[in-house]
Amino acid sequence: MRLENKIALISGAASGFGKAMAELFAKEGAKLVLVDIDGENLTKVKNKIGDRAIKFIANVGNLADSEAMIKEAIRQFGRLDILINNAGVTHNNMPLEKVSEEDFERVYQTNMKSIFYSSKFAVPIMKGQGGGIILSTASSAGLRPRPGLSWYNASKAWVINITKTMAVELAKDNIRVNCLCPVAGETPLLTQFMGEDSEIMREKFKSTIPMGRFSQPRDIANAALFLCSKEAEFITGVALEVDGGRCV
Numbered sequence: 001m002r003l004e005n006k007i008a009l010i011s012g013a014a015s016g017f018g019k020a021m022a023e024l025f026a027k028e029g030a031k032l033v034l035v036d037i038d039g040e041n042l043t044k045v046k047n048k049i050g051d052r053a054i055k056f057i058a059n060v061g062n063l064a065d066s067e068a069m070i071k072e073a074i075r076q077f078g079r080l081d082i083l084i085n086n087a088g089v090t091h092n093n094m095p096l097e098k099v100s101e102e103d104f105e106r107v108y109q110t111n112m113k114s115i116f117y118s119s120k121f122a123v124p125i126m127k128g129q130g131g132g133i134i135l136s137t138a139s140s141a142g143l144r145p146r147p148g149l150s151w152y153n154a155s156k157a158w159v160i161n162i163t164k165t166m167a168v169e170l171a172k173d174n175i176r177v178n179c180l181c182p183v184a185g186e187t188p189l190l191t192q193f194m195g196e197d198s199e200i201m202r203e204k205f206k207s208t209i210p211m212g213r214f215s216q217p218r219d220i221a222n223a224a225l226f227l228c229s230k231e232a233e234f235i236t237g238v239a240l241e242v243d244g245g246r247c248v
């Protein structure tokens, strides 16, 4: 019970990494606000977890929705110990000049503006309650970019920089800020990263990962649990690679 009675909000909780984090955090005793734009899958995750979780359908790239999700956490539980900015999207793998402005906007709204918005509303609460933890899902793409994913890669480099920036600014307020840098993982996003889901493409991606496999949602959930636990109480401003050696 490493998170006993901690209140955690997880965005992108309906699928992939966020879903695995939600399930693990619930097992470790946290009470959860599960946020996603996909209400159908969010309900499935909430029902599996049961009474420890509430669900909240929101677009994290929207200011009013972000305010509402933080307010809902406070209304239901009275505080917010852990904020996980995990929801994210990519454009398809393609030459950088072919990415549409619409896709660019969607990536930047979801991956970057979401953190601006959630911070605007969560940071004052954490300051007021004497501390908190913010964890974002960046990517190994922000450290070691692959071709064809230009604007996505840059959005994740931004997540790494704002993590470090927030960590130094908020350290005096007892707010720890870290991010995870997963390598390509077995979630619905993988096909978009690869451009096509074929054996050849899978082998090509895996060949760049020294440990020879994709990341699994459990790898990312385990790393998130560590960074949000008491054991990590002196760790802030870290971009933790969870990547089987890809960034070495």
Ligand SMILES: NC(=O)c1ccc[n+]([C@@H]2O[C@H](COP(=O)([O-])OP(=O)(O)OC[C@H]3O[C@@H](n4cnc5c(N)ncnc54)[C@H](O)[C@@H]3O)[C@@H](O)[C@H]2O)c1
Pocket (backbone or CB within 6 Å): 011, 012, 013, 014, 015, 016, 017, 018, 035, 036, 037, 038, 058, 059, 060, 061, 086, 087, 088, 089, 110, 137, 138, 139, 140, 181, 182, 183, 184, 185, 186, 187, 188, 189, 190, 193
């Ligand atoms: N899968 C990978 O290979 C990989 C690698 C590195 C980093 N990441 C990052 O991990 C995070 C989670 O991705 P995943 O692989 O679990 O993908 P996923 O598609 O399985 O899950 C992402 C979830 O975010 C939700 N979402 C998307 N836009 C949203 C919005 N505007 N508001 C609220 N919810 C929204 C989706 O509905 C989905 O449930 C993302 O930030 C992604 O960029 C993924």
